[in-house]
Amino acid sequence: MSKEARTSLSKAATFQDQNAVHEIFSELRREDPVAWCPELDGGRGFWSVTKYDDIQFVSKNPKLFSSDRVHGGITFETAETRRIRKISRSEGVQDKFKDLNILEAGDSMIQMDPPIHTMHRRMVAPGFSPKKLLNLSPQIRKRCVDILTQISGKGECEFISSVAAELPIQMLAELFGVDQEERTKLLEWSNVIIGGDDPDIRIDTDHTITALTEMYQYAINVHQKRREEPGDDLISMLANTEVEGKLMSMNDYVSAFILLIVAGNETTRNSISGGVLALSQHPEERQKLLDDPSIINNAVDEIIRWVHPVIYMARTALEDIKLGDKNIKKGDRLILWYMSGNRDEDKWDDPFSFNVTRNGPRHLSFGYGQHLCIGWRLAEIQLTVCIEELLKRFPDFEVKGEVKWMQSNFLNSIKHMDVHYSG
Ligand code: HEM
Numbered sequence: 001m002s003k004e005a006r007t008s009l010s011k012a013a014t015f016q017d018q019n020a021v022h023e024i025f026s027e028l029r030r031e032d033p034v035a036w037c038p039e040l041d042g043g044r045g046f047w048s049v050t051k052y053d054d055i056q057f058v059s060k061n062p063k064l065f066s067s068d069r070v071h072g073g074i075t076f077e078t079a080e081t082r083r084i085r086k087i088s089r090s091e092g093v094q095d096k097f098k099d100l101n102i103l104e105a106g107d108s109m110i111q112m113d114p115p116i117h118t119m120h121r122r123m124v125a126p127g128f129s130p131k132k133l134l135n136l137s138p139q140i141r142k143r144c145v146d147i148l149t150q151i152s153g154k155g156e157c158e159f160i161s162s163v164a165a166e167l168p169i170q171m172l173a174e175l176f177g178v179d180q181e182e183r184t185k186l187l188e189w190s191n192v193i194i195g196g197d198d199p200d201i202r203i204d205t206d207h208t209i210t211a212l213t214e215m216y217q218y219a220i221n222v223h224q225k226r227r228e229e230p231g232d233d234l235i236s237m238l239a240n241t242e243v244e245g246k247l248m249s250m251n252d253y254v255s256a257f258i259l260l261i262v263a264g265n266e267t268t269r270n271s272i273s274g275g276v277l278a279l280s281q282h283p284e285e286r287q288k289l290l291d292d293p294s295i296i297n298n299a300v301d302e303i304i305r306w307v308h309p310v311i312y313m314a315r316t317a318l319e320d321i322k323l324g325d326k327n328i329k330k331g332d333r334l335i336l337w338y339m340s341g342n343r344d345e346d347k348w349d350d351p352f353s354f355n356v357t358r359n360g361p362r363h364l365s366f367g368y369g370q371h372l373c374i375g376w377r378l379a380e381i382q383l384t385v386c387i388e389e390l391l392k393r394f395p396d397f398e399v400k401g402e403v404k405w406m407q408s409n410f411l412n413s414i415k416h417m418d419v420h421y422s423g
Pocket residue numbers: 059067074109110111121259260263264265267268271304308309310313314364365366367368370371372373374375376378379380
């Protein structure tokens with residue numbers, strides 16, 4: 001494989017043509033499953049891990065492969081992440097942070113290793129317990145029905161803003177215990193954090209500074225309220241639970257707050273929009289679901305395998321180690337390409353066909369091991385309810401016109417998609 005093709009994997013623009021990227025990954029899985037890839041912009045280069053078993057091995061060995069921010073964290077360092085960091089460290093923002101009593105960037109669990117990771121994860125785990133999710137389920141269905149009622153009788157809608165973005169952000173406001181009116185702000189901040197590689201979404205420096213400081217200020221205000229009057233929402237858990245006899249630092253709290261907004265919102269939106277696109281492009285698969293709604297759980301698994309809302313996560317080797325036939329050196333970066341692992345021919349028959357009755361191993365879209373997505377079940381419930389209710393009301397839904405993808409090699413995100421339907 002050419003050096004250019006390997007290098008291109010670190011570029012967000014490459015992922016605008018997903019078929020071409022799948023070709024690169026198929027070749028790497030076949031010929032060089034742990035492949036050294038040079039990086040643009042003076043980056044230090046990385047190992048592309050493309051096979052299912054290797055991705056699982058790395059994910060379940062946090063003592064060998066770190067997620068910690070001090071080693072490089074879980075994403076590529078891109079021009080955009082550098083830009084946001086530079087802005088966060090600029091004098092203007094630092095002065096504002098000082099006013100807010102935030103002295104340095106904090107850490108969120110996704111960028112921590114055990115044992116500290118385990119402690120932080122335990123703080124919010126009760127918010128995702130089976131009992132909690134059972135209680136939330138009727139709420140999810142009611143909100144979904146309300147959202148679909150809004151588009152009813154119109155014959156067409158821009159699906160991302162009307163449906164796919166709405167349900168997850170409403171549920172996030174619910175989990176945070178904040179007013180629904182505030183969800184627009186949560187959504188806007190989330191876009192600032194993740195959309196910067198896309199020229200349509202990227203906003204100027206002043207806007208980024210304003211958004212970051214507003215978000216920090218908001219997070220701190222809610223924290224104060226929950227200290228005074230705790231509830232059973234996620235923020236109360238973060239604000240009032242002690243780790244080793246101490247409350248979480250304000251820096252870490254703000255980072256945890258941001259993680260939950262981004263992780264809980266964008267990804268679920270992408271699974272809903274990607275699922276609707278896949279069902280529209282494969283009417284025979286949609287028909288199977290209409291004929292037998294009891295296969296919905298299978299269909300949801302298949303949608304999440306197919307869509308891979310998160311394309312990769314990164315790790316850093318903590319010691320010299322052999323992976324596949326390669327000698328990884330301590331300090332080397334590894335990219336776990338879920339997008340590739342989910343199409344591993346050794347794990348699924350015909351992995352490039354979308355098949356809602358497929359029975360196979362668990363996809364990798366929620367990660368694996370130590371950092372397995374804490375919100376996976378919540379995301380699955382939202383996707384299940386959304387597909388069920390859509391099929392009940394608008395069984396002939398069809399995506400029409402150009403589908404516009406966000407420019408990113410991290411999230412597989414649709415930013416614009418028109419859907420037509422009768423009913
Ligand atoms: C389809 C939807 C979703 C997908 C595809 C997804 C994907 C992922 C992945 C791949 C990871 C693992 C990161 C790693 O190994 O480094 C992760 C972790 C995480 N996810 Fe999700 N996620 C989804 C929905 C959610 C939701 C709804 C929430 C919360 C409301 C959430 C919160 C988190 C958190 C807090 C972590 C960090 C867990 C840890 O570090 O232990 N996610 N997610």
